[in-house]
Amino acid sequence: MPTLSRGNVWVRRACRDGVFLAAAMLCSYLEFLLPVFAFMPLPGVKLGLANVVTVILFFFVSPIDAGLVLTARVALSALLFGTPVSLFFSAMGGALAFLSLFLTRPLSHRFIGFVGISVLSAAAHQTGQIIAATILFGAGVFLLYLPVLLLAAVLTGTLTGMLIVILENRLERLCKKC
Amino acid sequence: MERNSLRRWFRVGDFLAIAVVLTLAALLFFISIGGKKGDFAEISTAEGEIVVLPLREEREVQVTSRGHTLIVAVKDGEVCVKSADCRDQVCVGTGAVSKSGRSIVCAPAGVVVRVVKGGVSDADFVAG
Numbered sequence: 001m002p003t004l005s006r007g008n009v010w011v012r013r014a015c016r017d018g019v020f021l022a023a024a025m026l027c028s029y030l031e032f033l034l035p036v037f038a039f040m041p042l043p044g045v046k047l048g049l050a051n052v053v054t055v056i057l058f059f060f061v062s063p064i065d066a067g068l069v070l071t072a073r074v075a076l077s078a079l080l081f082g083t084p085v086s087l088f089f090s091a092m093g094g095a096l097a098f099l100s101l102f103l104t105r106p107l108s109h110r111f112i113g114f115v116g117i118s119v120l121s122a123a124a125h126q127t128g129q130i131i132a133a134t135i136l137f138g139a140g141v142f143l144l145y146l147p148v149l150l151l152a153a154v155l156t157g158t159l160t161g162m163l164i165v166i167l168e169n170r171l172e173r174l175c176k177k178c
Numbered sequence: 179m180e181r182n183s184l185r186r187w188f189r190v191g192d193f194l195a196i197a198v199v200l201t202l203a204a205l206l207f208f209i210s211i212g213g214k215k216g217d218f219a220e221i222s223t224a225e226g227e228i229v230v231l232p233l234r235e236e237r238e239v240q241v242t243s244r245g246h247t248l249i250v251a252v253k254d255g256e257v258c259v260k261s262a263d264c265r266d267q268v269c270v271g272t273g274a275v276s277k278s279g280r281s282i283v284c285a286p287a288g289v290v291v292r293v294v295k296g297g298v299s300d301a302d303f304v305a306g
Contacts, residue, residue: 083286085285085286086285107191109189110189111189111190111191112189112190112191112192112194112195113187113188113189113191113192115187115188115189115192115195115196116188116189116191116192116193116194116195116196117195119192119195119196119199120195120198120199123199123202133283133285136285137281137283137285137290143206143209143210144206144210144280145272146203146206147203147204147206147207147210148203150199150200150202150203150206151200151203153199154196154199154200154203157199158196161192162187165186165187
């Protein structure tokens with residue numbers, strides 16, 4: 001098998017991040033098409049497949065790439081299937097979820113696994129959405145909806161965390177190559 | 179073997195993380211069940227129109243805002259958005275609210291239904 005040439009680091013980075021961005025966009029689109037909890041009247045709840053891409057990039061590649069892909073994904077999915085309001089919601093959610101990844105980073109692998117990381121970032125995402133709603137519409141009433149969103153975050157975070165564990169071994173090899 | 183397979187999926191911190199989130203949810207929930215009943219439902223639209231409905235009287239109003247139409251209903255001292263023609267249906271899913279300070283929001287239409295106590299906040303009294 002021919003080894004990949006070292007090449008230009010920036011070109012490789014752009015290609016790699018582009019592939020991850022495409023994957024993240026596909027995940028966003030899938031969730032847009034089939035809201036997993038459509039049969040349950042829980043607005044604001046989704047599986048968080050796109051967050052899987054962010055977490056994988058963050059822990060297997062680098063936080064910078066994860067941040068870049070996250071920003072691009074949020075902006076592009078708002079352009080494609082969102083509104084300015086939904087952009088604000090997902091930007092706040094994304095920012096807080098990203099922050100939570102930084103907080104869990106020192107504990108990762110030994111103490112906390114991907115399930116815990118996913119649950120925390122899902123919870124942070126939901127908290128961010130509630131903060132966005134509070135900024136937009138005033139009043140602290142959205143806090144009342146947060147318990148429901150947090151319960152959902154535990155569920156969806158566990159599922160996506162397990163998905164990352166399944167992907168872990170394959171991805172580690174893939175990421176080393178590119 | 180059993181232990182190893184569990185170890186593959188979870189770490190100690192995972193359970194701790196889940197416990198923290200669940201505790202937070204429970205805490206917020208218990209804070210939220212408290213609160214006094216409100217007297218009026220104040221409906222504000224994106225166009226700046228404000229409608230006030232007393233929660234004592236049963237009644238239904240149609241609200242149009244930003245091209246969307248919502249049916250807001252007051253029944254048994256509670257207010258709810260009965261139907262809305264927006265895509266996300268967040269407001270309909272919120273259900274009925276009755277406690278002072280609570281609200282229902284329809285983001286696409288820019289409509290906020292807020293339960294208020296006693297006198298009406300500095301709003302124009304349009305209906306009610």
